[in-house]
Amino acid sequence: MKSRKGEELVGEGLGIVLAIIGLVILGALGYGLYNLFVNQDMKNAKEFIESLSSKAEALEDGEGNTFALPGITGWVLVGWNKGSTDKPEKCFDQNCLCLCNGAGDAITCQKNGYCRNVDRSVSVSSIGEADFIGDDASTFGKFSAQCVFLEDDVLIAISVKKEKDSLKITRDYGSIKSGDAYDSISVGLASCKFVPSSTNRLPF
Amino acid sequence: MDKKGALDSTILPLIIISVIGFLILAFAFYQIFSNNSLEQRELCRLSVLSRATAPTAVQQNVPLNCFTEKICITNKDSIFSSSDCKQFAGEKNVRTVKIKIDGNPKEQADAKLIIEKEYANAMFDCWAMTGQGKLDIFKGESGKVEGILSSLVGLDSVIKKIEPKCIVCSRVAISDSVYKADKSNVLSTLDFNGYLSREKVPGSSLTYLQTFTDEIVNGFAGTDKIDLRNNLADASVNTSQIAIVFMQIKTKEDPALVAERAAKLTAVAIGGGGIISGLGVVAVSFPVASILAAIGATGGAYLFAEKAVSDNQAVSFASCNSYSSEDGKEASLGCSLIKPVKWDINSVNNLCYGGIEGNL
Numbered sequence: 104m105k106s107r108k109g110e111e112l113v114g115e116g117l118g119i120v121l122a123i124i125g126l127v128i129l130g131a132l133g134y135g136l137y138n139l140f141v142n143q144d145m146k147n148a149k150e151f152i153e154s155l156s157s158k159a160e161a162l163e164d165g166e167g168n169t170f171a172l173p174g175i176t177g178w179v180l181v182g183w184n185k186g187s188t189d190k191p192e193k194c195f196d197q198n199c200l201c202l203c204n205g206a207g208d209a210i211t212c213q214k215n216g217y218c219r220n221v222d223r224s225v226s227v228s229s230i231g232e233a234d235f236i237g238d239d240a241s242t243f244g245k246f247s248a249q250c251v252f253l254e255d256d257v258l259i260a261i262s263v264k265k266e267k268d269s270l271k272i273t274r275d276y277g278s279i280k281s282g283d284a285y286d287s288i289s290v291g292l293a294s295c296k297f298v299p300s301s302t303n304r305l306p307f
Numbered sequence: 308m309d310k311k312g313a314l315d316s317t318i319l320p321l322i323i324i325s326v327i328g329f330l331i332l333a334f335a336f337y338q339i340f341s342n343n344s345l346e347q348r349e350l351c352r353l354s355v356l357s358r359a360t361a362p363t364a365v366q367q368n369v370p371l372n373c374f375t376e377k378i379c380i381t382n383k384d385s386i387f388s389s390s391d392c393k394q395f396a397g398e399k400n401v402r403t404v405k406i407k408i409d410g411n412p413k414e415q416a417d418a419k420l421i422i423e424k425e426y427a428n429a430m431f432d433c434w435a436m437t438g439q440g441k442l443d444i445f446k447g448e449s450g451k452v453e454g455i456l457s458s459l460v461g462l463d464s465v466i467k468k469i470e471p472k473c474i475v476c477s478r479v480a481i482s483d484s485v486y487k488a489d490k491s492n493v494l495s496t497l498d499f500n501g502y503l504s505r506e507k508v509p510g511s512s513l514t515y516l517q518t519f520t521d522e523i524v525n526g527f528a529g530t531d532k533i534d535l536r537n538n539l540a541d542a543s544v545n546t547s548q549i550a551i552v553f554m555q556i557k558t559k560e561d562p563a564l565v566a567e568r569a570a571k572l573t574a575v576a577i578g579g580g581g582i583i584s585g586l587g588v589v590a591v592s593f594p595v596a597s598i599l600a601a602i603g604a605t606g607g608a609y610l611f612a613e614k615a616v617s618d619n620q621a622v623s624f625a626s627c628n629s630y631s632s633e634d635g636k637e638a639s640l641g642c643s644l645i646k647p648v649k650w651d652i653n654s655v656n657n658l659c660y661g662g663i664e665g666n667l
Contacts (some may be wrong), residue, residue, distance in 0.1 A: 116318045116321070116322055117318075117321055117322070117325065120321075120322050120325045120326065121325070124325070124329045127329075127333075146666070147666065150666055150667075154397060154398060156397070157396070157397025157398065157399075158396055158397035158398075159397070160397060161396035161397045162396075171650065171651070171652045171655070172667075173663055173667045256662035256663050256664060257655075257656045257659065257660065257662060257663060258652045258655050258656055258663070259652070260652045
């Protein structure tokens with residue numbers, strides 16, 4: 104009788120151990136699958152902001168460079184400075200650089216964004232110049248916005264200029280000669296103080 | 308009481324053995340799947356396979372778990388090691404390869420071989436982990452190129468249907484310390500073609516060239532030379548590195564009709580820039596082609612070689628295959644290509660205007 108009870112105990116003990124091992128393996132597999140299939144864009148966004156911050160940190164004061172970074176469709180790079188009232192709470196009261204999904208406003212960045220503190224004032228801007236004639240208007244002159252919109256999964260040139268007290272991040276679109284391209288850019292930059300190029304209606 | 312003690316002494320070793328066994332297994336798995344480049348290549352290969360074999364409807368939801376390997380070739384005497392390549396400033400997962408350039412002929416010969424080997428292996432690894440051009444990785448013909456980029460480069464509707472997408476397998480850079488130490492111009496004597504046609508792939512009886520192409524191919528045409536130094540030497544640290552890129556183009560049009568077009572696009576991709584026309588199908592306004600030495604229609608691997616007119620000389624390997632849809636009704640032609648390109652925004656985006664997947 105005691106021997107049978109002992110055998111049962113052995114079985115139960117081993118069962119518990121195997122169950123724990125099985126659960127650990129299942130957990131690891133679940134984590135692996137989560138990493139493999141979920142939120143690739145989120146991972147890319149995190150990589151982007153970390154890579155850009157590290158590259159900026161690696162620059163000496165007074166040094167500048169242009170980096171080729173991969174675009175992530177629909178994400179917006181934006182910077183906030185200490186004292187700014189409308190920045191995401193996750194910046195606390197620090198200068199910070201954020202990559203946000205969808206728009207460059209504080210609420211979006213708080214909910215769907217990655218932020219990194221910066222040890223000096225930061226400015227993020229997009230600049231370019233339109234020069235084309237559409238169906239009913241000509242568009243010309245410079246445009247600008249206080250963010251960088253990332254589109255397509257292609258490489259994007261981001262210029263970084265580091266000074267003793269400031270970090271300036273710029274994307275230069277150069278000369279835009281197509282209405283479709285300009286429209287895409289203006290939609291992307293709409294959420295961050297976009298100053299459009301001039302438009303002249305064409306005479307009928 | 309004694310029996311209970313005996314039972315405890317039976318259970319305890321079993322539990323200990325089970326736990327130790329589990330720990331050993333876990334450690335072994337950790338070693339296999341720990342964060343090194345070999346494992347990353349395996350992960351990438353698995354994700355490529357998963358995507359290629361997934362049903363079309365869910366294929367785009369299967370991410371490519373490919374990470375670009377960064378290889379920094381630096382001088383043994385350098386004290387900075389991994390941070391020596393400014394090209395990778397602030398980037399993670401940089402693998403350092405040390406060479407010694409000090410005027411000693413033997414050391415220089417070794418250094419030359421190491422550099423050639425790194426590029427050859429980077430191309431081979433890229434070719435192997437992306438399925439040797441046999442897998443349809445980027446299924447579907449989404450209109451991705453209809454965005455800003457297509458307008459900027461003026462792509463026409465035909466090209467929109469043939470969407471070149473890429474994976475950047477690796478980026479190889481040579482540090483400033485090597486350039487400074489290279490007083491006897493070791494870098495200018497690199498013979499990459501010679502290495503590919505002479506050396507065997509580790510663990511194989513075939514040379515790199517035979518592996519990439521038909522086994523009967525033994526050498527390059529005399530004019531096809533790669534000049535790594537010209538590719539690497541650049542005033543800007545951003546471009547003094549070479550990316551080994553996998554590109555795939557595909558169309559659902561009749562493979563027979565589109566073969567020429569795909570061939571020309573591939574030729575364009577292999578080349579550099581300019582306008583390509585002729586062959587009576589379509590004139591494509593896109594950065595220039597060089598001479599396409601060879602192209603295959605379907606099946607197998609084929610060697611494209613170029614006689615470059617600029618400093619962008621590089622051997623590339625391509626394979627064209629006909630892919631079938633799940634129901635077998637629809638065939639599409641795809642050409643896959645492994646090409647070393649300058650890590651420069653225009654060069655890479657022109658080659659991969661359908662998008663880059665994976666983690667750079």
